Each structure stands twice: as C-alpha cells, then as structure tokens.
Amino acid sequence: MAFLKLESLRKAYGEFVAVKECSLSIGEGEFVCLLGPSGCGKTTTLQMIAGFVEPTEGRIILNGADITRLGPSKRGLGIVFQSYALFPHMTVAANVAFGLEMRAIAKRERRERVAHMLDLVRLDGFADRYPRQLSGGQRQRVALARALVIEPSVLLLDEPMGALDALLREEMQIELRALQKRLGITTIMVTHDQVEAMSLADRVVLLNNGSVEQVAEPFAMYEHPSGRFASTFLGKSNVLAGDVSGASVLVGDQELPADLAGMSGAVDYIIRPEKITFAAAGGLVRGQVTARVFLGDRWLYQLDTPVGPMQVIDTNVGLPKAVEGDAVGLVWAAENARVVARGAAS
Amino acid sequence: MSRTPIALHIFHWLFVLFMVAPLAVVVLVSFTDKGYISFPFDGASLRWFQAIWNQKSFIDSFWLSLALGATAATLAVVLAVPAAMAIAWHRFPARDLALALLMSPLMLPAIVLGIAILRLLSHLGMTGSLAGLVAAHMVVVLPYVLRLVIAAAAGYDHALSQAARSLGASAWAAFRRIELPQLVPGIAGGWIIAFVTSFDELTMSIFVSSAGTTTLPVRMYNYIANTIDPLLAAISTVLIALTLVLMIVLDRLFGLDRILGGKA
Known part of the structure; x- marks a missing residue:
C-alpha cells in the first residue's frame, strides 16, 4: 500500500504552470528521487509535499490521511534544505534540539535524543559549536540530524549535495544511503544530478516541463528510457530519427536492426554509446572519428556517420582502438537498441 | 596589502581635524573662569560645570530627553519591525507607497513637520502633552529604524523560517526564536540612531514641546537666545563625554561596525 500518495498535483502561478500533473505512489521505507533539469517542477513538488506551497489542484495523502491543506508545522516531515538553513545563532545541539523543543519534550529526554542523533551522524563532540565553525559536510550532517531527530514520517531532501565538492559528495551519498537504509525512513530527494539519482534511489521520478516523464528503478530507466528526453538526461544516448520499415528501422538510407514489437511509423532509434563496439571491416554503419576524449577508465569518441554524428564509449583496456581520421565500422546488438514512437514522450 | 598613499593619509587626518576641532573648542571653552565665552582664556576653572547643578531645569530636561529618546526609539522599533518584514519579504499592492509614506518624514523639512504636528495636536487637544511629543518624535525617527531593519531583513534566508x-x-514561535534574533543587528543599530536623532532633535521640538515638556536641545536653544555664557559649553562637554563613554562601551561589547552597519 502506498505510504505517501500524490494525486494529480498541479501548481499554477497565474499564467505560469510550475507543475502540470504529478501523480505518484511511494511505499514505506522507499527512497525516491525527483530528477529533472532546473525549472522542471521538482522543487515545487517537494514544496507542496512539505506544505510551503499550496497546490492549485490535487491531493496529498500521507498514511491514509489527506494532508493537502495541513500547515507545514503539523505535517511532521523532516526537511534538509539546499542551503541547510541551520539557525546561525544557535549551537549544533540547540539546532538539533529545536524540533523536540517545539514538541515540548522534556529537557532530559531532549538531551539524550540529541546526543544519540549527533552520534549517529558522527558529530559527537561538535554539540557546542556554531554552524559557522563547521565545514560544509559537517553542516549537512547537522541539517540531517535536525530533520531526523523528530522521527519524521517522511524525509525530504532538497538538492542536499549541491553545495559540496565532488569527493565529499560521493562520501556523503554513501553515508546518506546507509543511514536511510538503517532507519528505514521513507525519503524523497530532489536533484538535477542524474548520477546522484541513479546511485541513491530505489526509484527515479523523471520530471520535465512540469510533468512526470518516467518513473522506474534506475537500471530499468537507464536501459528502457521512455523517449528522447529520458535517454539523454539519464546518461548519454545516440538518438536517431527514423521510420519503421518492415522488420527494421530506416534511418536515412541505412537499415538498423531492432526489436520492433509491432511498432510502426515515425520512431526514435536509441542506442547507448557504450553498447557500440568498433569493427575494422563491415559494421552496421561506417563512420569517421572526428574527435576523442580520454576519460581515464574510458574513451569517448565522436564520429561522423551517414546517419548523423554519433558517440561511442570504449573501455580503456590499454591502447586506444582508433584515432582521429580513422574510418571504422560500428556494431551493436539489436536487443540493445530502443525504439520509441517519436513524440510519444518528448 | 598595498601601502596607503600618503595623500590619502593627509586627507584623512585633515577630515578628522575638521570634524573634531569645533568639539575641542567647545570643550576648552567650558573650562574658562570668565563669565563670557572667550578663547583662548587665561584662568581655568570648573565653575561652569558647578553651575549646571544649580540649573535644575537643565537636569530635568536632560532626563526628559533621555526618556523621550528611549521611548520614541523603542516604539519606532515596535512599529518598524513588522513593517520592515512585510516590505522586505512580501510583494503586495501599494508596497512602494507604504515604504515611501513611512520614509517621508526624512524628506520633509523639520520645520514643516513641526508646524503640521502642532496643528494636528491642537486639533486633537493634545498640545503640550508628553504623549504628543513622543508621537512626534516617533514619526521622525521611524525612517532610520525602518531602513536598518529592512537592510537586515533583506539578507535573511527564508529557508530558516x-x-x-x-x-x-x-508562526509566532518561528518569529520569536528564529526571525527576530536574525534581525537584532538591524534593530540595535536602528534603535541607537533613532535615540540619538531624537535626543538631538531641535527644530520640530520647538513647536511641539511646552513649558512642562521642554527637551534639552530646546532648553539650550531658549537659553542661548537670551544669554551667552559658557554654561552651554559646559553642558555640551558633559554630553560629549557621555557620548564618548557610550560609544566605547558599545564598541567593546558589540563592535560599532556591526551595530551601525546593520550586519549580523
């Protein structure tokens, strides 16, 4: 049964529609990522769940109760803000204790729970510091402790890693995932970082232009993108515009193999760059290497082909397989190509 | 760190001299033993400081101005904080108009304001009352408080609320525990400037004060209109000394930059 349910949420500011239609069911203990480019409505959706923005239409059901019109202070949700929003004039301990204080919890119990929570986020010994005396990662952990100490029914995270550098971000992601698993708390995170969404979430909700584009587990979404947007926002893709012709797809004059499953008409032919391999002779299409970028564990090739520019990713196993100017054949398996009706999902 | 150009040093010290020299003259004059203002003088004495104690009216006016300044500044804070929060944090119809109205006492000449308020008070039958004086001062000092609190509120991160x-x-707990403490630097700076402005206000007060409610600047102005002797220099010296002490204490406790800069 769905623990948190969004029913046709819509938010319009006059003429401008921030969220067109958002319906979603989230199970208890699930970690869901709202992923999308800026302006896709992910933050507005989170703000509606938190109660800071009132939906124009739709309902929010939490644990069977309609909380659509409930004030933010009565929802009992834990929120970690992008800026962390730690109270600058309070110590770490006072920040974490604030939610308990508002719940009129006795001083003694408050102290114990704060200490336990600081221990959990590995910040014991920092209780008497002020936020300005902490590093970015420590601030984020305080924000997390403050949100979790009230034992919220749902944890909301608004781009929580945005302000951290790459190394620290990876470390915090692992820590966050471990903590979330351990507490078993239902979590919704907003992010524009596809790698973050894929590595953390049980399910990814891909948003674009205020609508839900696709909802799926990370692997499923990567392997079976719903269309051009999903395939290019989540990872890289070669998207070729073609038409179904018999048992294959015709892109320009080239016939490309695919599992068509009864499709017809104008389609997008999607093939991931890492699913393509080089062939010295022959190949499904032939192309010329125009550029290549070394990425450490892999090479990214840019090629000119009769079906348009294509990208190929090749694992670095020693010597590069091709250099600029080389004519190469490209091969891939038909089951790795995805064919979706063009314009079905933008 | 680059070295400050020598010309800038010279300008700086000339400017300080320009600001402080008149005060220095007043202080020096107050130590004369003559019955008239002269500078330089030959005999030094404290007779004019002693004379202040015999002028009970000046002492009364001093306490009145002190209480008036504190009351007007405090009431201005009470009005300015909600106004500043509304103006800095929300968009509403006539917001610019409200801000312009609240700031308008700054743009009106004090003499015009004085006449207008006197007229209003007489209409209300409150001429010469202490309440009228407090209200008039509050109107004049409100813009200063409002400006500084708006500046503090503008830098506030709403995610905190x-x-x-x-x-x-x-909403009330969030205001009292989070929002208000974040506005305190602006409020403190605004209060001090409001207090000083009120304590110093002469032009408007001439119209609004009465025999029973004569503020110190009005008392001094009236006195100097009739008599010219070093008594006023002595009073000024006492005020300068008190101000200096207050500034030093404030700087030691909070830092003047912080209070008057309106920064957290």
Missing part, C-alpha cells in the same frame, strides 16, 4: 515551521514551530 521554513526549517523552523517544518520542525513544528508555530
């Missing part, structure tokens, strides 16, 4: 609300705080 949202965080407080999400943790279960009522």
Whole structure:
C-alpha cells in the first residue's frame, strides 16, 4: 500500500504552470528521487509535499490521511534544505534540539535524543559549536540530524549535495544511503544530478516541463528510457530519427536492426554509446572519428556517420582502438537498441 | 596589502581635524573662569560645570530627553519591525507607497513637520502633552529604524523560517526564536540612531514641546537666545563625554561596525 500518495498535483502561478500533473505512489521505507533539469517542477513538488506551497489542484495523502491543506508545522516531515538553513545563532545541539523543543519534550529526554542523533551522524563532540565553525559536510550532517531527530514520517531532501565538492559528495551519498537504509525512513530527494539519482534511489521520478516523464528503478530507466528526453538526461544516448520499415528501422538510407514489437511509423532509434563496439571491416554503419576524449577508465569518441554524428564509449583496456581520421565500422546488438514512437514522450 | 598613499593619509587626518576641532573648542571653552565665552582664556576653572547643578531645569530636561529618546526609539522599533518584514519579504499592492509614506518624514523639512504636528495636536487637544511629543518624535525617527531593519531583513534566508515551521514551530514561535534574533543587528543599530536623532532633535521640538515638556536641545536653544555664557559649553562637554563613554562601551561589547552597519 502506498505510504505517501500524490494525486494529480498541479501548481499554477497565474499564467505560469510550475507543475502540470504529478501523480505518484511511494511505499514505506522507499527512497525516491525527483530528477529533472532546473525549472522542471521538482522543487515545487517537494514544496507542496512539505506544505510551503499550496497546490492549485490535487491531493496529498500521507498514511491514509489527506494532508493537502495541513500547515507545514503539523505535517511532521523532516526537511534538509539546499542551503541547510541551520539557525546561525544557535549551537549544533540547540539546532538539533529545536524540533523536540517545539514538541515540548522534556529537557532530559531532549538531551539524550540529541546526543544519540549527533552520534549517529558522527558529530559527537561538535554539540557546542556554531554552524559557522563547521565545514560544509559537517553542516549537512547537522541539517540531517535536525530533520531526523523528530522521527519524521517522511524525509525530504532538497538538492542536499549541491553545495559540496565532488569527493565529499560521493562520501556523503554513501553515508546518506546507509543511514536511510538503517532507519528505514521513507525519503524523497530532489536533484538535477542524474548520477546522484541513479546511485541513491530505489526509484527515479523523471520530471520535465512540469510533468512526470518516467518513473522506474534506475537500471530499468537507464536501459528502457521512455523517449528522447529520458535517454539523454539519464546518461548519454545516440538518438536517431527514423521510420519503421518492415522488420527494421530506416534511418536515412541505412537499415538498423531492432526489436520492433509491432511498432510502426515515425520512431526514435536509441542506442547507448557504450553498447557500440568498433569493427575494422563491415559494421552496421561506417563512420569517421572526428574527435576523442580520454576519460581515464574510458574513451569517448565522436564520429561522423551517414546517419548523423554519433558517440561511442570504449573501455580503456590499454591502447586506444582508433584515432582521429580513422574510418571504422560500428556494431551493436539489436536487443540493445530502443525504439520509441517519436513524440510519444518528448 | 598595498601601502596607503600618503595623500590619502593627509586627507584623512585633515577630515578628522575638521570634524573634531569645533568639539575641542567647545570643550576648552567650558573650562574658562570668565563669565563670557572667550578663547583662548587665561584662568581655568570648573565653575561652569558647578553651575549646571544649580540649573535644575537643565537636569530635568536632560532626563526628559533621555526618556523621550528611549521611548520614541523603542516604539519606532515596535512599529518598524513588522513593517520592515512585510516590505522586505512580501510583494503586495501599494508596497512602494507604504515604504515611501513611512520614509517621508526624512524628506520633509523639520520645520514643516513641526508646524503640521502642532496643528494636528491642537486639533486633537493634545498640545503640550508628553504623549504628543513622543508621537512626534516617533514619526521622525521611524525612517532610520525602518531602513536598518529592512537592510537586515533583506539578507535573511527564508529557508530558516521554513526549517523552523517544518520542525513544528508555530508562526509566532518561528518569529520569536528564529526571525527576530536574525534581525537584532538591524534593530540595535536602528534603535541607537533613532535615540540619538531624537535626543538631538531641535527644530520640530520647538513647536511641539511646552513649558512642562521642554527637551534639552530646546532648553539650550531658549537659553542661548537670551544669554551667552559658557554654561552651554559646559553642558555640551558633559554630553560629549557621555557620548564618548557610550560609544566605547558599545564598541567593546558589540563592535560599532556591526551595530551601525546593520550586519549580523
């Protein structure tokens, strides 16, 4: 049964529609990522769940109760803000204790729970510091402790890693995932970082232009993108515009193999760059290497082909397989190509 | 660190001299033993400081101005804080108009304001009352408080309020525990400037004060209109000394930059 349910949420500011239609069911203990480019409505959706923005239409059901019109202070949700929003004039301990204080919890119990929570986020010994005396990662952990100490029914995270550098971000992601698993708390995170969404979430909700584009587990979404947007926002893709012709797809004059499953008409032919391999002779299409970028564990090739520019990713196993100017054949398996009706999902 | 150009040093010290020299003359004159203002003088004495104690009216006016300044500044804070929060944080119809109205006492000449308020008070039958004087001063000092509190509110991160609300705080609790403490630097700076402005106000007060409610500047102005002797220099010296002490204490406790800069 769905623990948190969004029913046709819509938010319009006059003429401008921030969220067109958002319906979603989230199970208890699930970690869901709202992923999308800026302006896709992910933050507005989170703000509606938190109660800071009132939906124009739709309902929010939490644990069977309609909380659509409930004030933010009565929802009992834990929120970690992008800026962390730690109270600058309070110590770490006072920040974490604030939610308990508002719940009129006795001083003694408050102290114990704060200490336990600081221990959990590995910040014991920092209780008497002020936020300005902490590093970015420590601030984020305080924000997390403050949100979790009230034992919220749902944890909301608004781009929580945005302000951290790459190394620290990876470390915090692992820590966050471990903590979330351990507490078993239902979590919704907003992010524009596809790698973050894929590595953390049980399910990814891909948003674009205020609508839900696709909802799926990370692997499923990567392997079976719903269309051009999903395939290019989540990872890289070669998207070729073609038409179904018999048992294959015709892109320009080239016939490309695919599992068509009864499709017809104008389609997008999607093939991931890492699913393509080089062939010295022959190949499904032939192309010329125009550029290549070394990425450490892999090479990214840019090629000119009769079906348009294509990208190929090749694992670095020693010597590069091709250099600029080389004519190469490209091969891939038909089951790795995805064919979706063009314009079905933008 | 680059070295400050020598010309800038010279300009700086000339400017300080320009500001401080008149005060220095007043202080020096107050130590004369003559019955008239002269500088330089030959005999030094404290007779004019002693004379202040015999002028009970000046002492009364001093306490009145002190109480008036504190009351007007405090009431201005009480009005300015909600106004500043509304203006800095929300968009509403006639917002610019409201701001312009609240700031308008700054743009009106004090003499015009004095006449207008006197007219209003007589209409209300409150001429010469202490309440009228307090209200008039509050109007004049409100813009200073409003400006500084708006400056403090403009830099406020609204996620703080949202965080407080999400943790279960009522709107009032969020204001008292989070928002108000964040505005304190602006409020403190505004209060001090408002107090000083009120304590110093002469032009408007001439119209609004009465025999029973004569502020110190009005008392001094009236006195100097009739008599010219070093008594006023002595009073000024006492005020300068008090101000200096207050500034030093404030700087030691909070830092003047912080209070008057309106920064957290």
